Amino acid sequence: MNRLTEYGVIIFAWITGIILIGAIGVLLSFLLYKGIPALNLSMIFGETGTLDALLLRKTVVDGLFPAIAGTILLIITSIIWAIPVGVASGIYLAEYCNVSWKPLFNFLLDVLAGIPSILVGLFGFAISIFLHRHLSEHIYPCFLISSLALACLVLPYIIRTTEQSLGNLPFSVKTTGLALGASRLQNILFILIPYNLSSIISGIILAIGRCAEDTAVIMLTGVVAMAGIPTSVLSQYEAIPFYIFYISSDYNSQEELIKGFGASIILLGICVFLFTLSNILKKKVAIRFAIHK
Amino acid sequence: MPYTNRKFTPMKETKIKIEGLNCYYQRKMVLKGCQGVFEENAITTIIGPSGVGKTTFLMVLNRLYELIPNCRVAGKVEIRLNSRYVDIHSLPLATLRKKVGMVFQVPNPLPMSIFKNVAFPLRLSGVKDRKYLEEKVKEVLKDAILWDEVKDRLEDSALKLSGGQQQRLCIARAMITQPDVLLLDEPTSSLDREAGLKIEELLAGLKERCTLIIVSHYADLTRRISDSVVTLKDGRFQEHGNSP
Numbered sequence: 001m002n003r004l005t006e007y008g009v010i011i012f013a014w015i016t017g018i019i020l021i022g023a024i025g026v027l028l029s030f031l032l033y034k035g036i037p038a039l040n041l042s043m044i045f046g047e048t049g050t051l052d053a054l055l056l057r058k059t060v061v062d063g064l065f066p067a068i069a070g071t072i073l074l075i076i077t078s079i080i081w082a083i084p085v086g087v088a089s090g091i092y093l094a095e096y097c098n099v100s101w102k103p104l105f106n107f108l109l110d111v112l113a114g115i116p117s118i119l120v121g122l123f124g125f126a127i128s129i130f131l132h133r134h135l136s137e138h139i140y141p142c143f144l145i146s147s148l149a150l151a152c153l154v155l156p157y158i159i160r161t162t163e164q165s166l167g168n169l170p171f172s173v174k175t176t177g178l179a180l181g182a183s184r185l186q187n188i189l190f191i192l193i194p195y196n197l198s199s200i201i202s203g204i205i206l207a208i209g210r211c212a213e214d215t216a217v218i219m220l221t222g223v224v225a226m227a228g229i230p231t232s233v234l235s236q237y238e239a240i241p242f243y244i245f246y247i248s249s250d251y252n253s254q255e256e257l258i259k260g261f262g263a264s265i266i267l268l269g270i271c272v273f274l275f276t277l278s279n280i281l282k283k284k285v286a287i288r289f290a291i292h293k
Numbered sequence: 294m295p296y297t298n299r300k301f302t303p304m305k306e307t308k309i310k311i312e313g314l315n316c317y318y319q320r321k322m323v324l325k326g327c328q329g330v331f332e333e334n335a336i337t338t339i340i341g342p343s344g345v346g347k348t349t350f351l352m353v354l355n356r357l358y359e360l361i362p363n364c365r366v367a368g369k370v371e372i373r374l375n376s377r378y379v380d381i382h383s384l385p386l387a388t389l390r391k392k393v394g395m396v397f398q399v400p401n402p403l404p405m406s407i408f409k410n411v412a413f414p415l416r417l418s419g420v421k422d423r424k425y426l427e428e429k430v431k432e433v434l435k436d437a438i439l440w441d442e443v444k445d446r447l448e449d450s451a452l453k454l455s456g457g458q459q460q461r462l463c464i465a466r467a468m469i470t471q472p473d474v475l476l477l478d479e480p481t482s483s484l485d486r487e488a489g490l491k492i493e494e495l496l497a498g499l500k501e502r503c504t505l506i507i508v509s510h511y512a513d514l515t516r517r518i519s520d521s522v523v524t525l526k527d528g529r530f531q532e533h534g535n536s537p
Contacts, residue, residue, distance in 0.1 A: 196407075
């Protein structure tokens with residue numbers, strides 16, 4: 001009976017694995033089949049010359065270039081906001097937080113992780129209205145608000161991975177520096193962070209994926225169609241996820257819909273590019289510090 | 294049999310004095326009124342059953358216990374520094390931990406090169422002179438009987454060394470600040486016999502420079518290199534005698 005159960009579990013695991021891989025395969029194949037015919041330079045740069053567009057000498061008005069640039073800039077800026085706050089919070093929870101306060105902070109973190117992105121978007125929108133009324137009339141939903149709202153959305157990923165990776169270290173490793181006379185801060189900066197850099201980067205990779213795909217947040221906080229490349233943090237901008245949403249819900253011809261599929265492939269490409277970059281960094285870090293966990 | 298009914302006969306200056314030391318994990322009392330003294334420039338081994346508080350005792354001596362949530366200590370622990378006894382709780386933490394170094398059961402080299410590992414404590418103290426660092430690193434690696442094995446690969450990751458080499462590196466790293474006391478928590482238990490013997494040889498040589506307090510499960514280690522042996526049982530030092 002036990003053996004039969006074991007075989008059953010193995011077969012079940014195989015089937016679920018195959019279903020998962022199959023689903024991803026079907027999804028990607030469908031996307032590539034539909035989107036590849038739309039992929040060409042004019043889809044990205046429109047009538048503008050490639051070099052002129054890349055060097056920002058001319059504005060692209062009929063291509064996806066501003067949306068691609070907006071998406072990449074948005075991801076990078078959001079991650080730049082989220083990393084210091086997320087890593088510092090993770091370190092606080094793992095190293096400094098009072099044991100009796102920890103459950104409360106963990107609960108709040110779970111709440112933050114569970115907040116629907118549309119609510120984060122609404123919060124960002126409310127902030128922009130507040131700032132518009134009380135600080136400056138020039139502040140509207142913009143790139144800065146979007147990036148901050150997205151940073152809030154991805155914070156739990158970075159906080160959790162940092163906290164867990166630090167928390168899982170053996171006591172002897174955690175106290176190595178302290179036993180040698182290092183202060184708590186020196187121990188964190190010179191030992192714990194290098195030791196956990198690989199895990200922290202894993203959290204950042206997750207955050208990048210979340211930043212790239214989220215539409216609800218940016219829709220309420222600054223993204224618009226035809227805004228061009230953002231010229232300042234207070235300007236509005238274009239982004240691929242919004243373009244995909246917009247075109248798929250309001251297309252006028254089959255050609256436009258196919259363009260949406262093409263944009264999806266580009267978004268996927270941006271994610272793959274950023275994931276690969278992060279993974280290379282992660283591997284380099286792992287080799288450099290030869291983490292033996 | 295080997296450690297019973299031996300009288301404690303201090304031959305040298307006392308380095309550490311313990312009086313009425315209690316240690317609690319939450320409400321559980323781990324150390325119950327420990328009393329005793331540890332001689333200077335001698336190897337004292339603490340033996341006892343698992344979970345009796347041997348490692349906790351070591352962590353009290355350099356106040357690493359403060360990092361364990363809900364761990365409290367009461368009682369007096371004094372260390373002799375510059376010819377006078379000072380309560381360890383009155384010393385700044387960094388000073389205490391430079392004076393009372395610790396080596397753990399499992400070797401824990403830092404994720405950096407062999408050179409940087411050994412030089413790490415000096416760098417923490419703000420030493421930047423590369424030449425001075427090189428001299429000190431060479432000196433302690435020679436003391437740790439490791440220099441000949443690593444002199445050509447000081448820039449290699451310390452994590453590439455074997456377990457025994459890593460443990461000797463950790464001892465060298467702890468010795469570079471010239472501690473007065475070196476605490477070793479079962480330093481040979483994770484190593485094979487050959488590597489263990491090398492560590493023993495190294496420790497026997499180190500006692501001229503500092504006081505060594507070793508926690509060990511192995512009676513043969515304590516017999517071979519210890520000057521005195523303490524048994525910790527039921528939270529108290531039960532015996533305190535000189536090793537053969």
